[in-house]
Amino acid sequence: MDLSVRIGSLHLKNPVMTASGTFGYGEEYAEFIDLSMLGAVVVKGLSLLPKEGNPPPRIVETASGMLNAIGLQNIGIERFIREKVPFLRTYDTNVIVNFFGDSVDEYVAAAERLSSVDGIHGLEMNISCPNKQAGWCIFGTDPRVTSEVVGAVRKATKLPLIVKLSPNVTDISLMAKVAADAGADALSVINTLTGMVIDIRTRRPKLANRTGGLSGPAIRPVAVRMVYEVYQAVKVPIIGMGGIMHAEDALEFILAGASAVAVGTANFINPTATTDILEGIEAYMIEEKIGMVSTLTGAAHAA
């Protein structure tokens, strides 16, 4: 059985990755699973300088999902390189660093710094996190700005560059084309959907940030549809994500057009979700007599 997949120049031993922001810096899960079992570990989003994040309450559970407004809290790139990379380097997996900036210059500086570090195998650009205040979301929603920031980062790094797309747009295919044309090697589809929950007793939003990003099985059909559309629009590989809880869910994304999948919120509920899903994919391949998982990518598009 061949579980390997390619994401640009990255070679993954299997298609199961972690979704940024749900897997810490890897350490939190190392007591529950062998990180070397994973195709890639995508770490919590980093910025040049540490970020404190939003005041609590930061999360609220919703029907088959959750809203989060963590506010991109992170330890900053330098501390990550010093304290977390040596640990991650001990595992036989691809380490993909999710990063973001407040300006094109910050994106470029972050990408340059991360590219100089041994033990980082790929970069994932967050242009779509919905938790920032006004003026920032445009990186993920205004095609001209998307093109500018992705193009600038492309010039700044030789590492495989993944762009994580926001679902909070009218036409995700257009955003996918723009990112691919600007030099993205792969696309992560999708980030969280912006949402809100209101407490009817206090009559105020439950999150201190008011809005948050919706994740979990509630968003899965939307995410599968978007992967399907993006697959038709671009040639670059897609990493599918959005409410994957079980192998069956992961397979839907692969059939819709994803070369690999990322498990997010499920890690919170079950710390062995990633390896459980991998086992489930293997079982499906045996049942369906599939020799190479990569042949399933986009199979739902067949006439």
Add this chain to the structure above:
Amino acid sequence: MSRSFKAIIKRNLPVHAIHNLLTVSVPDSMPAPQPGQFFMVEVNKGTDPLLKRAFSLFRNTEEGIQILYRVRGKGTGILKNMKEGAVVDMLGPLGNFYPMPPEDKTPLIIAGGIGIASVFSLVEQLAGRAIVFYGARTREDLLMLKEVKQLAKEVIVSTDDGSAGAKGTVADSLLAFLANPQSPISNHCIYACGPHPLLKALSHSAREYRVRTYVSLEEHMACGIGACLGCVVKTDDGYKRVCKEGPVMNAMEISW
């Protein structure tokens, strides 16, 4: 040692109108829990509710782990109906624990309402050393009072309606004690669990009287293992995770 395991429900019985005591058997590979630690418990095989629920260790017994919980929402509503023999996924023991007081100090343990669930095992471990301040809304809400009395050196009860002990909050009782202590205040330390406003009030008193005070905090939590950063509390040193750097924190460090 594994902190991710399947537990089997031994008993899940009401101890009061809206409170249940859950006893689950756990595998030998689970590390021994300490007073103050907590568990994440699966309440549902489906996706709504989605997340595991965080519960304090109430008591570690020969039979297994006990959790005292209040039925208040969808998750605990489902948990309440789980029967003996049911298997639930659990994570734990998680978080830090109450540091033991030095031999020469008298521990003052403050429980507000269901906060007793977290401090009970500490009272037990201190084997007759603790003075417990136990407050609740009414006499009926003073869960496990008899057991607490057996384990503590002394129990000072208060209720909001005056139906048992002094009328008022447990913070009032503590203030009265601190204002007129049996021995020098510096010989005491405080452990507290209860509603946020209570902990805040206690911490102000503790600061005023310069008594070392540990509080056990509660926040919305998705993972319980430090990954989601959802359960943070503001401290002098930035945001800290209740699930990882807590749930027990030095009251002086918290930006109330």
